[in-house]
Amino acid sequence: MKIKIGILLAVLLGSVLVVLAFGQYEMQVVENYYFPNPQRPPAVFEHDRHNETAELWDCMICHHVYDEQGVQSDWESSEDQACADCHGLEDQGGMPGLRKAFHQSCKGCHLTERKGPVTCAECHVKP
Amino acid sequence: MEENQKPNHEKLDEGIDFGVSRLTPEKIEAAINAVFNRETGARFRAYVETCIHCGLCADACHFYLSRDKDPRFSPAGKVKQTVWPMLKAKGKVDAEMIRQAARIAHTECNLCKRCAIYCPFGIDIAYLMSMVRRVIHKLGATPLYLQDTAHSHAATMNQMWVKGDEWIDTLQWQEEEARAEFPSLRIPLEVEGADIMYSVIAPEPKFQAQLIYQMAAIMHTAGVRWTMPATMGWDNSDMAMFSGDNEIMGRIKRAHFDTAARLRVKRIVMGECGHAFRSVYDMGNRWLGWARPPIPIVHAIEFYYELLKSGRLRIARKYEKPVTLHDPCNVSRGAGLHEMARYVADQICEQVVEMHPNREYNYCCAAGGGVINCGPPFKNTRVLGNKIKAEQLFDAKSRGAQTMIAPCHNCHSGLHDIVHHYEVGLEIKFFGDIIYECMEKE
Amino acid sequence: MHALYEWVAGPLTWVAFAVFVIGLVFRLVQVLVMVRKTEPFIFTYMSWKFSLRSIGRWLVPFATLRWRTSPVMTVATFAFHLCLLVTPVFVLSHIVLWDEAWGVQWWALPDAVADVMTVVVIAGCLFFAGRRIVRREVRFLTDASDYFLLALTAAPFVTGFLAYHQVTQGAGMTIAHMISGQVLLAAIPFTRLRHMLLGWLTRAYMGSEFGGVRRARDY
Numbered sequence: 058m059k060i061k062i063g064i065l066l067a068v069l070l071g072s073v074l075v076v077l078a079f080g081q082y083e084m085q086v087v088e089n090y091y092f093p094n095p096q097r098p099p100a101v102f103e104h105d106r107h108n109e110t111a112e113l114w115d116c117m118i119c120h121h122v123y124d125e126q127g128v129q130s131d132w133e134s135s136e137d138q139a140c141a142d143c144h145g146l147e148d149q150g151g152m153p154g155l156r157k158a159f160h161q162s163c164k165g166c167h168l169t170e171r172k173g174p175v176t177c178a179e180c181h182v183k184p
Numbered sequence: 185m186e187e188n189q190k191p192n193h194e195k196l197d198e199g200i201d202f203g204v205s206r207l208t209p210e211k212i213e214a215a216i217n218a219v220f221n222r223e224t225g226a227r228f229r230a231y232v233e234t235c236i237h238c239g240l241c242a243d244a245c246h247f248y249l250s251r252d253k254d255p256r257f258s259p260a261g262k263v264k265q266t267v268w269p270m271l272k273a274k275g276k277v278d279a280e281m282i283r284q285a286a287r288i289a290h291t292e293c294n295l296c297k298r299c300a301i302y303c304p305f306g307i308d309i310a311y312l313m314s315m316v317r318r319v320i321h322k323l324g325a326t327p328l329y330l331q332d333t334a335h336s337h338a339a340t341m342n343q344m345w346v347k348g349d350e351w352i353d354t355l356q357w358q359e360e361e362a363r364a365e366f367p368s369l370r371i372p373l374e375v376e377g378a379d380i381m382y383s384v385i386a387p388e389p390k391f392q393a394q395l396i397y398q399m400a401a402i403m404h405t406a407g408v409r410w411t412m413p414a415t416m417g418w419d420n421s422d423m424a425m426f427s428g429d430n431e432i433m434g435r436i437k438r439a440h441f442d443t444a445a446r447l448r449v450k451r452i453v454m455g456e457c458g459h460a461f462r463s464v465y466d467m468g469n470r471w472l473g474w475a476r477p478p479i480p481i482v483h484a485i486e487f488y489y490e491l492l493k494s495g496r497l498r499i500a501r502k503y504e505k506p507v508t509l510h511d512p513c514n515v516s517r518g519a520g521l522h523e524m525a526r527y528v529a530d531q532i533c534e535q536v537v538e539m540h541p542n543r544e545y546n547y548c549c550a551a552g553g554g555v556i557n558c559g560p561p562f563k564n565t566r567v568l569g570n571k572i573k574a575e576q577l578f579d580a581k582s583r584g585a586q587t588m589i590a591p592c593h594n595c596h597s598g599l600h601d602i603v604h605h606y607e608v609g610l611e612i613k614f615f616g617d618i619i620y621e622c623m624e625k626e
Numbered sequence: 627m628h629a630l631y632e633w634v635a636g637p638l639t640w641v642a643f644a645v646f647v648i649g650l651v652f653r654l655v656q657v658l659v660m661v662r663k664t665e666p667f668i669f670t671y672m673s674w675k676f677s678l679r680s681i682g683r684w685l686v687p688f689a690t691l692r693w694r695t696s697p698v699m700t701v702a703t704f705a706f707h708l709c710l711l712v713t714p715v716f717v718l719s720h721i722v723l724w725d726e727a728w729g730v731q732w733w734a735l736p737d738a739v740a741d742v743m744t745v746v747v748i749a750g751c752l753f754f755a756g757r758r759i760v761r762r763e764v765r766f767l768t769d770a771s772d773y774f775l776l777a778l779t780a781a782p783f784v785t786g787f788l789a790y791h792q793v794t795q796g797a798g799m800t801i802a803h804m805i806s807g808q809v810l811l812a813a814i815p816f817t818r819l820r821h822m823l824l825g826w827l828t829r830a831y832m833g834s835e836f837g838g839v840r841r842a843r844d845y
Contacts, residue, residue, distance in 0.1 A: 096718050096737040148729065160726055171628045176800035177719050178792045225664025226657050227831070234824040237772050239757075239764035240692055240699065248763070255766030264767055301844045302692045304684055304703075305825045306832025466839060475670045520841025544842045545691055 091141040091155055097181035100159065111172070119162055127151045197561045200286045203325030207279040215322040216275035220267075224315055231307045232267060235260060241309065244302035246547045247292055250571035257569070259299035259309040262288050266316045286325050289316035291562040292569065295426070295553035296513040301544060310553075314428065317554075321428030329559030333423040336386075338432050341439050342419035344386035352414050354389040358397045362404075366625070369404040371396070374447065375411035380482075381449040382410050383440065385421035385457045385593055395455065398620040399484075405625060406496040410453070417443025420454050422463035426554025430471055437468030444479045452477075456484045456614045458514030458592035459552055465519060483515055485591050488615055489524040492531045499532050500624040506535040507618075508577070508585035508610070510599060511546040512592035520544075525615075529589060532618050539580040547573050549590070551598020566598060567605045574606035587611045589618065627797055634804045635723070642808030649815025650823050657827060673834045680833020681826065683845035690845035699757075706750025709743040710779070714807070716740070719790075737790070744787045751780035771818070778813055781806035 084104035089095040122133040144155040167173035242258035255261045266285040295310040336345045359371040417439040424432035469477045491497035516522040522543040529536045550570035588610045590596045693700040718734040725731040758768040785803035836844035
């Protein structure tokens with residue numbers, strides 16, 4: 058009986074941990090710890106909910122890969138990388154710095170699609 | 185807005201009231217637009233359009249400070265009551281408005297320009313007031329006494345209807361008097377090629393002839409090669425400058441410069457007068473198209489400074505009573521002679537007690553700018569309107585001053601009235617009085 | 627909302643800046659042409675040395691008699707004008723927009739500092755408004771246009787403050803902020819806010835007169 062309870066507890070604990078772990082994995086905000094001295098709260102971005110709402114299935118729209126000539130690859134995507142792996146803090150040639158890249162991706166698309174937030178406060182929501 | 189708009193039908197001044205009684209809306213509109221649209225330009229516009237109505241000019245004005253800080257007497261407050269409505273209505277204002285504008289511009293502003301150094305934008309409210317006076321002049325509503333003075337200028341080229349022979353008689357009379365004290369003294373008339381032409385204002389020959397005597401004694405003692413004209417052009421004063429009669433102002437100044445040119449003098453030295461200095465050194469020359477006076481103008485303060493500094497004039501015994509020095513607007517704020525004035529005062533007096541404020545910041549006497557020349561109807565305006573001056577003088581007196589030096593005729597007379605009314609108890613002197621009294625007379 | 631935002635952030639901003647710049651240039655040319663036509667002697671008296679002496683003095687708090695004798699006003703007006711001019715140019719969110727539009731960027735104020743400076747501007751407007759009510763000599767000079775100008779000036783800062791602190795939901799406050807800023811910019815050449823341009827000229831002329839002709843201090 059004691060063993061059964063022990064197994065049950067272990068399973069429960071394990072499930073909680075797994076749920077917690079997956080919960081963390083589900084993206085809530087665009088992390089801003091790359092920026093040395095961020096002035097605004099991180100932009101709210103619930104990845105899965107955003108993509109479902111936006112019916113956005115093509116990962117390459119955001120997780121893009123450009124070659125040296127600045128041509129976007131039509132088959133390769135970059136979900137396995139962090140944005141900051143390529144985008145530095147400053148612009149580099151045709152590649153926008155991280156801040157500008159985020160703003161252009163989000164706001165640029167929202168304006169084109171006529172959907173979603175475009176002003177500072179709508180994304181950088183104060184906690 | 186609150187307390188000012190009561191129509192005032194009591195008599196103001198014979199000249200103003202009579203002039204105003206003859207006005208028609210068409211005349212008013214034409215005069216205002218002629219001055220504001222055609223005679224003035226960028227400066228006038230910029231001053232009116234830049235003013236942000238901050239009121240920082242108020243504390244500059246002796247009228248405002250003396251009238252319990254009544255905003256109607258603040259510099260911008262006076263613009264609000266004169267220029268603003270005229271501009272806003274594009275000249276379509278009524279005769280009563282012109283009457284009040286004449287009172288404000290002619291008798292409640294001395295054009296002393298103290299407010300110009302209080303305004304963060306350097307807006308020249310004195311200039312705006314003189315443009316209002318110009319409108320009043322064109323409408324023939326100038327205060328009677330001032331207009332009479334301007335008429336005198338126009339008819340005789342001097343301020344006090346002094347006739348040609350009277351002028352020469354007075355000089356010869358003073359020469360004769362002085363020869364009792366200095367046997368070889370001359371008041372040289374019409375000496376072509378002299379170093380200096382000495383010019384005075386008409387009140388000197390008219391009723392202050394001893395000032396001519398004193399200057400003759402100083403010239404004689406210092407061995408100056410000087411002369412005075414026997415023709416018109418001897419008077420350097422210019423009340424037309426303050427009545428808005430620029431054309432007459434120009435004629436008077438031209439006569440003055442022409443006379444000096446005819447006598448081929450190197451420089452013009454003028455007596456202890458402020459407004460005359462302003463008219464020759466600043467206003468009249470510009471009206472005639474000279475950026476600077478065509479012949480160098482030396483105010484008495486600078487002249488005494490030169491004589492004392494070079495040792496041509498020596499002081500036998502310094503004036504003993506402690507003195508305080510009143511800086512007239514037109515020679516300190518108007519021409520930067522205040523440090524020279526202090527040098528002279530220190531050279532001739534045992535002790536100089538500064539009044540506060542002083543130098544460029546000194547309060548006006550409330551007589552200048554033609555206000556005292558508006559005569560008896562406005563004596564109270566300027567005396568009651570300068571309580572602050574009395575307080576300033578009481579303060580200097582409390583620190584020991586017994587005599588006040590006022591190197592300007594207008595200041596002299598205005599301060600005399602203030603000292604008398606408020607019973608300040610200061611003796612008032614010109615530099616020349618003390619220099620004459622204390623100099624070595626060989 | 628997106629169309630409105632794009633229109634306000636795009637063409638309307640261009641229009642506002644164009645009116646502001648062209649308006650001020652027009653005013654400047656207008657003044658200079660007028661001087662040349664009606665008062666060319668002014669150029670005779672203008673002196674760089676004395677103009678700069680005067681402007682320099684007046685740009686330093688307590689360096690002139692007037693600043694020394696009105697300390698509260700001096701502190702208020704300097705704090706107000708400094709924050710009014712510096713905040714919009716160096717606030718981060720504006721720089722982000724310029725960077726995204728033209729790829730230019732410069733040093734930015736920390737948001738917390740910009741926030742305080744915004745409050746200073748708003749407080750300055752309230753101080754000036756209060757002064758107009760309380761002080762008799764200022765009240766006498768005041769009419770509706772003075773309060774209007776203060777409101778016009780305060781509006782972009784109030785809306786900016788509210789947008790930053792997310793007092794309201796959505797894009798509305800930010801759009802109100804942009805429009806009020808554009809109205810303010812465009813109004814400058816046509817209201818007494820043009821003291822922003824003319825004030826330098828009148829100061830320079832008075833400085834030149836006092837320095838060159840009067841040989842006296844104008845400060």
